Amino acid sequence: MKELGNGNEFPGISLGITESEYLELQRTVNKQVQFNGWFTKDSVRQSLLALGGWLEKGQLENWLAPYSWNERPKRVGIIMAGNIPLVGFHDLLCVVLSGNTAVCKMSSDDKTLLPALVKALYHFLPGLKERIVLSEGKIGEIDAVIATGSNNSHLYFEQYFGKYPHIFRKNRTSVAILNGSESEAELTELGTDIFSYFGLGCRNVSHLLLPEGYDFTHFFQGIFPHSDVINHFKYGNNYDYNKAVYLMNQLPLLDNNFVLLRETEDLHSPLAMVHYHFYKNDDDIRSYLKQHEEALQVVVGKEYTPFGKAQSPGLSDYADGIDTMSWLNTLT
Structure with a gap:
C-alpha cells in the first residue's frame, strides 16, 4: 500500500x-x-x-x-x-x-x-x-x-x-479554531484539512471559529497552495453553482476564486464553501463545541488536533468516538 x-x-x-x-x-x-x-x-x-x-x-x-x-x-x-x-x-x-x-x-x-x-x-x-x-x-x-x-x-x-x-x-464534519496567531505554514496545513479529498470526508474542516476582528488576508495567503483544487471539474462545478446561488440571493460571501467563505453558525457547509463565525472568548468556543458535539468528528487547532492532521487518524481514533474493537469484543 x-x-x-x-x-x-x-x-x-x-x-x-x-x-x-x-x-x-x-x-x-x-x-x-x-x-x-x-x-x-x-x-x-x-x-x-x-x-x-x-x-x-x-x-x-x-x-x-x-x-x-x-x-x-x-x-x-x-x-x-x-x-x-x-x-x-x-x-x-x-x-x-x-x-x-x-x-x-x-x-x-x-x-x-x-x-x-x-x-x-x-x-x-x-x-x-x-x-x-x-x-x-x-x-x-x-x-x-x-x-x-x-x-x-x-x-x-x-x-x-x-x-x-x-x-x-x-x-459528521470537523471544525478548526483559530486565534489569529497562526503562522502561514500552519494555515497551509489547515488548507490540507479543508481540501484533502475535496472536502468530502467527515474529518474535513467545514467550519472555522475565528476571533472577533480576524484578518482574512493571512488565511487566504496560507491556503493559496491548495488553489489547484478549482481545476477539478466536479469541485469547480460545485464552486460555480454555490457562488451563483448565493449571489442571486444577494447573500454576502468572501471569495478567493477557489473557495467560498460564508459567515453563519451553521455547522455543515456545501462543497467548495467553508462556514465561519466569530467568537468573543473561550466560553463561546466551549458552548459551540458542546452544542454540536454529536455532529463533530475532529476539532483542529493549537490546543486540539494539530493543523494538517485531521485526515491522519491513528488506529485508536475511532469514528464518532465509538471504540469499535471494544464493541466487537462484547458480541457473544
Missing part, C-alpha cells in the same frame, strides 16, 4: 507479489477516477499511504493489546460509505482482527479498490478468504452490523438492521 501510495515502480519480489500483480494494482489505482470522478490518482494514493502506515507490526500490536480475540466468531456486516477512497478499511480491519468474519456491502462509488487489495492480501494470509466477504448486492446473513451513511440513511439502517447489535454512523 505504501509503494502504491508513493506511486513507485515495482520494487522487486521482496514486496511479496509478482510484478504483473503489482502492475495490476497500479492500474486499479489509476483508473478509479473512471468509476468515481472524485477519486483522482492523488486522492487514492493519499488514502493508501495513510492506511498503509497503520499496518506496521508494532503499531498493530500496541493497538490490539487491550482487546481479546473472539473465540465464537460472528458474521459482522459492514455497510461502507463511498465518500473517500477505502473509507471502510478501518472497520474491515477491526472485524477481521477481532476474530470475526467481515461481510462487506461496498458502496457503488468505491467498489473495485478494496477487492483488489484484499486479493493481494490473500497471497500472505490465504485463510482470510473464509473471513472476508465482499458484496455489491444484498448483505446476506449477519449477526451484527456496522453501517456508515447520511442522516437519511440512518433511518434505513434503523428499519432494516435495528434488530441486530449495531453501530450506526450519521453525518
Whole structure:
C-alpha cells in the first residue's frame, strides 16, 4: 500500500507479489477516477499511504493489546460509505482482527479498490478468504452490523438492521479554531484539512471559529497552495453553482476564486464553501463545541488536533468516538 501510495515502480519480489500483480494494482489505482470522478490518482494514493502506515507490526500490536480475540466468531456486516477512497478499511480491519468474519456491502462509488487489495492480501494470509466477504448486492446473513451513511440513511439502517447489535454512523464534519496567531505554514496545513479529498470526508474542516476582528488576508495567503483544487471539474462545478446561488440571493460571501467563505453558525457547509463565525472568548468556543458535539468528528487547532492532521487518524481514533474493537469484543 505504501509503494502504491508513493506511486513507485515495482520494487522487486521482496514486496511479496509478482510484478504483473503489482502492475495490476497500479492500474486499479489509476483508473478509479473512471468509476468515481472524485477519486483522482492523488486522492487514492493519499488514502493508501495513510492506511498503509497503520499496518506496521508494532503499531498493530500496541493497538490490539487491550482487546481479546473472539473465540465464537460472528458474521459482522459492514455497510461502507463511498465518500473517500477505502473509507471502510478501518472497520474491515477491526472485524477481521477481532476474530470475526467481515461481510462487506461496498458502496457503488468505491467498489473495485478494496477487492483488489484484499486479493493481494490473500497471497500472505490465504485463510482470510473464509473471513472476508465482499458484496455489491444484498448483505446476506449477519449477526451484527456496522453501517456508515447520511442522516437519511440512518433511518434505513434503523428499519432494516435495528434488530441486530449495531453501530450506526450519521453525518459528521470537523471544525478548526483559530486565534489569529497562526503562522502561514500552519494555515497551509489547515488548507490540507479543508481540501484533502475535496472536502468530502467527515474529518474535513467545514467550519472555522475565528476571533472577533480576524484578518482574512493571512488565511487566504496560507491556503493559496491548495488553489489547484478549482481545476477539478466536479469541485469547480460545485464552486460555480454555490457562488451563483448565493449571489442571486444577494447573500454576502468572501471569495478567493477557489473557495467560498460564508459567515453563519451553521455547522455543515456545501462543497467548495467553508462556514465561519466569530467568537468573543473561550466560553463561546466551549458552548459551540458542546452544542454540536454529536455532529463533530475532529476539532483542529493549537490546543486540539494539530493543523494538517485531521485526515491522519491513528488506529485508536475511532469514528464518532465509538471504540469499535471494544464493541466487537462484547458480541457473544
